[in-house]
Amino acid sequence: MSILEKYRSTYVPELPYIFREFGARVGIIEDDATDTQDLEDLIRTSFTHTVNNPRVSFRKNNAPASKRLTVGVIFSGGQASGGHNVIAGLFDGLKSLNVENRLLGFRNGPDGLLSNDNFEITKEILTEYRNTGGFDLIGSGRTKLESHEQFDRVEASCRASGINAIVVIGGDDSNTNAGVLAEYFLAKNAGIQVVGCPKTIDGDLKNEWIEISFGFDTASKVFSGLIGNLCRDALSAKKYWHFVKLMGRSASHVTLECALQTHANISLISEEVSDKKQTLEEIVRYVSDIVAKRAANGMNYGIALIPEGLIEFIPEMKTLIAELNDLLAVNSELSDVLAAARTESDVTSTGLTAESAAAYFALPPSIRMQLVLDRDPHGNVQVSKIETENLLIQKVQEQLMRMEASGTYCGKFSGQNHFYGYEGRCAAPSNFDATYCYVLGFTGATLIGGGLTAYIASARNLSASVKDWEPLGIPIPSLMNVERRHGKNKPVIRKALVELDGAPFEYFAARRDRWAMEDHYCSPGGIQYFGNKEISDQTTITLGLENGCVIE
Numbered sequence: 208m209s210i211l212e213k214y215r216s217t218y219v220p221e222l223p224y225i226f227r228e229f230g231a232r233v234g235i236i237e238d239d240a241t242d243t244q245d246l247e248d249l250i251r252t253s254f255t256h257t258v259n260n261p262r263v264s265f266r267k268n269n270a271p272a273s274k275r276l277t278v279g280v281i282f283s284g285g286q287a288s289g290g291h292n293v294i295a296g297l298f299d300g301l302k303s304l305n306v307e308n309r310l311l312g313f314r315n316g317p318d319g320l321l322s323n324d325n326f327e328i329t330k331e332i333l334t335e336y337r338n339t340g341g342f343d344l345i346g347s348g349r350t351k352l353e354s355h356e357q358f359d360r361v362e363a364s365c366r367a368s369g370i371n372a373i374v375v376i377g378g379d380d381s382n383t384n385a386g387v388l389a390e391y392f393l394a395k396n397a398g399i400q401v402v403g404c405p406k407t408i409d410g411d412l413k414n415e416w417i418e419i420s421f422g423f424d425t426a427s428k429v430f431s432g433l434i435g436n437l438c439r440d441a442l443s444a445k446k447y448w449h450f451v452k453l454m455g456r457s458a459s460h461v462t463l464e465c466a467l468q469t470h471a472n473i474s475l476i477s478e479e480v481s482d483k484k485q486t487l488e489e490i491v492r493y494v495s496d497i498v499a500k501r502a503a504n505g506m507n508y509g510i511a512l513i514p515e516g517l518i519e520f521i522p523e524m525k526t527l528i529a530e531l532n533d534l535l536a537v538n539s540e541l542s543d544v545l546a547a548a549r550t551e552s553d554v555t556s557t558g559l560t561a562e563s564a565a566a567y568f569a570l571p572p573s574i575r576m577q578l579v580l581d582r583d584p585h586g587n588v589q590v591s592k593i594e595t596e597n598l599l600i601q602k603v604q605e606q607l608m609r610m611e612a613s614g615t616y617c618g619k620f621s622g623q624n625h626f627y628g629y630e631g632r633c634a635a636p637s638n639f640d641a642t643y644c645y646v647l648g649f650t651g652a653t654l655i656g657g658g659l660t661a662y663i664a665s666a667r668n669l670s671a672s673v674k675d676w677e678p679l680g681i682p683i684p685s686l687m688n689v690e691r692r693h694g695k696n697k698p699v700i701r702k703a704l705v706e707l708d709g710a711p712f713e714y715f716a717a718r719r720d721r722w723a724m725e726d727h728y729c730s731p732g733g734i735q736y737f738g739n740k741e742i743s744d745q746t747t748i749t750l751g752l753e754n755g756c757v758i759e
């Protein structure tokens with residue numbers, strides 16, 4: 208252990224008042240019944256056993272120890288800081304229900320559950336992992352648990368290991384599938400509960416009842432610290448434009464939070480690009496105009512933030528990617544033809560529409576190669592691997608040359624590209640994530656102790672001190688909407704994109720012109736784990752603004 212890890216391992220997350228006083232042996236209060244009026248028919252008919260579940264909160268109740276339980280836990284999907292503390296909260300919560308309760312960790316995510324690959328998580332094993340980043344205690348995986356055949360295998364694993372309940376720590380899709388599995392188990396009277404926990408650095412599993420998914424706080428703090436350093440470098444060297452792509456598969460919450468933290472000169476928000484139907488050329492002109500205006504003031508440097516998912520929100524790119532996916536699914540050899548294309552008509556000969564061929568041909572050759580040659584196991588374009596930051600640097604450079612020729616730009620442009628993603632997913636959790644995760648795990652144990660299934664653990668009032676947080680259980684079907692997936696309507700948990708009329712975006716939009724032209728940079732620095740709580744316990748600006756806090 209490093210010295211920091213050694214001291215950090217002694218951090219004891221606080222608990223909300225109700226758990227502090229009574230542990231997990233609390234009573235369940237059924238809050239307002241979920242209003243199913245607004246839920247679409249498909250959700251009601253797909254979740255007949257769970258759709259009417261009420262939201263629940265907790266009350267004092269010195270209940271006797273619960274019956275002895277064995278619980279299984281998995282991580283599902285990408286890493287997010289604090290996962291180990293979810294397991295620690297779950298473990299401590301289960302032990303407070305009954306010291307004989309056992310927690311089994313399934314290795315490598317859903318695959319471990321399918322093959323019954325698990326081990327018992329003991330107090331001793333857990334000691335090494337409390338307050339650490341990563342998911343390495345049990346590992347994770349991206350296998351989707353969707354089919355009845357898979358559900359039957361999960362049931363068989365549970366029977367073989369004597370499991371009464373499963374906790375799925377995952378994002379919107381994994382929690383959707385946890386809800387489907389819970390419904391399936393109820394329908395066949397399997398007697399196995401399923402409870403979810405909201406995880407993803409992307410911050411897009413949130414709604415009225417879940418203020419934030421865990422991992423967002425730590426990741427955006429790591430990235431903001433790095434961007435703050437780049438701001439200082441830009442200001443010192445005065446010769447580079449840094450283009451930084453930030454992880455967040457679709458939603459731009461991470462980019463928006465980093466913009467709010469650092470006041471970078473340019474921050475693109477995919478949801479706005481889509482709303483305004485901005486083309487790639489319009490985006491390039493927007494960025495180039497800011498570069499030119501700053502250059503006119505002698506500032507040949509700056510910082511531009513780009514969300515990972517941007518390209519899919521640019522209308523003509525979205526169409527191009529969809530057409531490529533369809534074409535290459537049928538004939539994968541077309542990727543070589545497209546890669547070798549010399550003219551637009553070479554491109555249209557593959558079957559792409561004229562508009563998509565033009566969009567494809569307008570891209571720099573290196574990006575074209577990424578579009579057609581870098582494909583996932585299902586044959587789809589690997590959108591998250593496209594180097595949008597390089598694409599923009601190259602396109603801005605071309606545009607500046609045109610502007611120079613027409614006398615509207617005079618300056619020097621030198622672009623540096625960066626991609627921040629994996630650096631922030633496994634960092635030691637911030638105090639917020641360390642505590643939030645512990646509370647989520649403890650809440651999960653409480654829901655299991657209360658005999659509930661098809662619930663996701665949550666806590667509200669997160670901008671207040673921890674003792675005043677309100678732990679909750681939210682019925683999974685209540686978070687769903689119907690979306691088109693693989694040509695079929697499917698109930699899924701609604702993904703939360705950046706809301707353009709939400710407080711964080713409005714705060715940003717009101718200031719971005721000033722941040723573009725002035726050196727208004729802010730350096731939040733690295734995450735602080737100790738010392739002044741104003742620094743170490745601060746939450747994200749996004750959460751603060753969403754909860755009505757006033758940000759100076």
Ligand code: FBP
Pocket residue numbers: 283284285286287378406407408409454455456515591632
């Ligand atoms: P989850 O939604 O599973 O939490 O994953 C989020 C994420 O970190 C995205 O931000 C990113 O696009 C993706 O995972 C990267 O996936 P991989 O780990 O497979 O490279």
